[in-house]
Amino acid sequence: MVKKQNTKADIVDVARAAKVSASTVSRSFNHPNLVNPATRKKIDRAVKKLGYIRNRAAQAMHGKRSGTIGLIVPTIDHAIFAEVVQSFSEVLEATGFTILMASHGFDLDREYQVLRKLLEHRVDGVALIGLNHTEDTFQLLEQQEIPAVAIWNYSDQSRISCVGADNHLAGQLAAQHLLALGHQDIGLIFPATDGNDRALGRMNGAVETLAAAGISVPDEWRFEAPYDIGRAKKVCLEMFQHPHRPKALLCGNDVIAQGAIFAAQSEGLNVPQDMSIIGVGDFKGSAEIEPALSTIRIPAKNIGRISGELIVDLVASGSTTPERILCDVKQIIRNSTTFS
Amino acid sequence: MVKKQNTKADIVDVARAAKVSASTVSRSFNHPNLVNPATRKKIDRAVKKLGYIRNRAAQAMHGKRSGTIGLIVPTIDHAIFAEVVQSFSEVLEATGFTILMASHGFDLDREYQVLRKLLEHRVDGVALIGLNHTEDTFQLLEQQEIPAVAIWNYSDQSRISCVGADNHLAGQLAAQHLLALGHQDIGLIFPATDGNDRALGRMNGAVETLAAAGISVPDEWRFEAPYDIGRAKKVCLEMFQHPHRPKALLCGNDVIAQGAIFAAQSEGLNVPQDMSIIGVGDFKGSAEIEPALSTIRIPAKNIGRISGELIVDLVASGSTTPERILCDVKQIIRNSTTFS
DNA sequence: AATAGTATTGCAAATGTTTTCATAAAAATT
DNA sequence: AATTTTTATGAAAACATTTGCAATACTATT
Numbered sequence A, B: 001m002v003k004k005q006n007t008k009a010d011i012v013d014v015a016r017a018a019k020v021s022a023s024t025v026s027r028s029f030n031h032p033n034l035v036n037p038a039t040r041k042k043i044d045r046a047v048k049k050l051g052y053i054r055n056r057a058a059q060a061m062h063g064k065r066s067g068t069i070g071l072i073v074p075t076i077d078h079a080i081f082a083e084v085v086q087s088f089s090e091v092l093e094a095t096g097f098t099i100l101m102a103s104h105g106f107d108l109d110r111e112y113q114v115l116r117k118l119l120e121h122r123v124d125g126v127a128l129i130g131l132n133h134t135e136d137t138f139q140l141l142e143q144q145e146i147p148a149v150a151i152w153n154y155s156d157q158s159r160i161s162c163v164g165a166d167n168h169l170a171g172q173l174a175a176q177h178l179l180a181l182g183h184q185d186i187g188l189i190f191p192a193t194d195g196n197d198r199a200l201g202r203m204n205g206a207v208e209t210l211a212a213a214g215i216s217v218p219d220e221w222r223f224e225a226p227y228d229i230g231r232a233k234k235v236c237l238e239m240f241q242h243p244h245r246p247k248a249l250l251c252g253n254d255v256i257a258q259g260a261i262f263a264a265q266s267e268g269l270n271v272p273q274d275m276s277i278i279g280v281g282d283f284k285g286s287a288e289i290e291p292a293l294s295t296i297r298i299p300a301k302n303i304g305r306i307s308g309e310l311i312v313d314l315v316a317s318g319s320t321t322p323e324r325i326l327c328d329v330k331q332i333i334r335n336s337t338t339f340s
Numbered sequence C: 001a002a003t004a005g006t007a008t009t010g011c012a013a014a015t016g017t018t019t020t021c022a023t024a025a026a027a028a029t030t
Numbered sequence D: 001a002a003t004t005t006t007t008a009t010g011a012a013a014a015c016a017t018t019t020g021c022a023a024t025a026c027t028a029t030t
Helices: A011-018 A022-030 A037-050 A056-060 A079-094 A108-120 A135-143 A167-181 A197-212 A229-241 A254-266 A300-317 B011-018 B022-030 B037-050 B056-060 B079-094 B108-120 B135-144 B167-181 B197-212 B229-241 B254-266 B300-317
Strands: A068-073 A098-103 A125-129 A148-153 A161-165 A186-190 A222-224 A248-251 A276-281 A294-297 A324-327 A330-332 B068-073 B098-103 B125-129 B148-153 B161-165 B186-190 B222-224 B248-251 B276-281 B294-297 B324-327 B330-332
Touching (some): A056 B056, A079 A098, A098 B079, A125 A300, A148 A300, A167 A197, A186 A254, A222 A229, B022 B037, B079 B125, B098 B108, B108 B125, B161 B300, B167 B197, B167 B248, B167 B276, B254 B276
Parallel strands (some): A068 A098, A068 A125, A186 A248, A248 A276, A276 A294, B068 B125
């Protein structure tokens, strides 16, 4: 007579309440067409009454998919990742997946640990940011034969699937624009490039293009700034004190570029008359800032969406051979660059 | 002789390889002190060799905790949520939890669905944004007796635990600052307030304070703008066309305020001489924009961190009685407001 | 009316782990 | 040397579900 009372309802409680077997209840969820509509109705009523919620953990044990996709980001606290992650997650949620998210704070060893943890949860697939990962990480991915996609970077020799832009090209395009305007005195502001292949690719693209045009950037015009508008502004402020300063600034991303614009404005420099500034990314707000920012557009929303679509494909097909999708970058010339 | 080859290693494979029983392997993970160091070493070797990864799904079935916390946000694609989510997740990850994240796009019915899905995954706790949820959502939370915390809003009568700021007060403080400067011609720009108690609270706080000072905001000076810098700028641009425009703008959040500043600049209006602008939030970049934005600071990082700590506590204690934590808001007066 | 086919259901085995209980071996105590 | 205590391990049950197989009931066909 001791009904279990405190503990939550499970599938056999539902079965009992609906006066059918547990198998039938299970079937009613997973293959509704195999069960009599009348029975189904009884079951639904019992489910409602008991407040039963299915247990995906128990389902996952049957080799069924867990219905989760792991997403590993350096941090979400960057406008640009937030945008990618949002459109990525929209696709997944529309397909019925849930996202297991973890961040590693730009530490690739932590990334490996985090990946392991996600695998313990038996995610059906994993998405990572960038193509720069430790050997351990790649091996784990391969050994577990789990669908994986790298978001944000493209390389035709990537070890795992990737969907992203050619950051090297982005750097080139930025440099080309400055060159085309006639600039020679060009400064560079980039984030630290270790463990960040996005920034590295862009910087290389830029300096190579400049070098090809016979322009070398002196060391005192190369600056490092983190992905943080305040810190970037401060770095630029210092630079502007310097008597001999560049006439144009090529920034590793739009956040840095925004910092640079604010720094210039606070010093009374006119952008673009006194100082041309170009960024990379075309983030939200880059079009609205005054002056509107010239930049190289990297289509974050698209990349997120396509990554999402790709990972569900890979999960569905179980395929683990790399698929590589290149997203276009293009110059977006607005009002923060000129030459006089 | 048919070794299972294709399928992934499980705990009994490890046991076999280490020549011990599955129980011992399990113990070696969960209660290492109960197993002989020598045996443990054998097991570790076997684990490595087979590339074994524990299955949390199977663990979760034993009433053990799943080690996941559900996080439901309207969208991550907002600077402010990104910041909260980041510090929230840092705390959780440090404690060994993984985040199951889902978004509902400001649709409270979808929020309910999303919550159900998270519960199917047997999250150990849930965090939501704001206190405005459907009755269904609250009931589900209560019925499942799952630790829940509402992030971002505070109310001393909240039905679930909450950690956040008093948005009503934030609105008041913004209005008070403008009043203190001597402003009378004040415009309001807020996001849509349905399903968004943060915005509603702020708006009410602001209009009540203004009303108490004998100032009523005419309908043609009340504008609605989404949380989007571009759209906000556009709304302001239209407003500025109007011959009879306000002298000060009270914006529902800093993103809208930034849009307003850019709109003013693009119209050649001087901020703050011609137009004072105040926001709410103190987001990243608000201090750096030129002119630096006056705003009401809502400590996003703190809120995220404290929410994380709270949910961990609640999960550990299994407590489900609401705990309420109020985070301070305060005026941050910078250069975007004045009176002449 | 007999047969074949189909729709619906239940039983039992299987999934990968944890945990209780029992047992054996080793160490400590007398 | 005998006994008690401690340490280390294994066997088996339990967790919540799914699914293959078999059984039953119903429908359609001749």
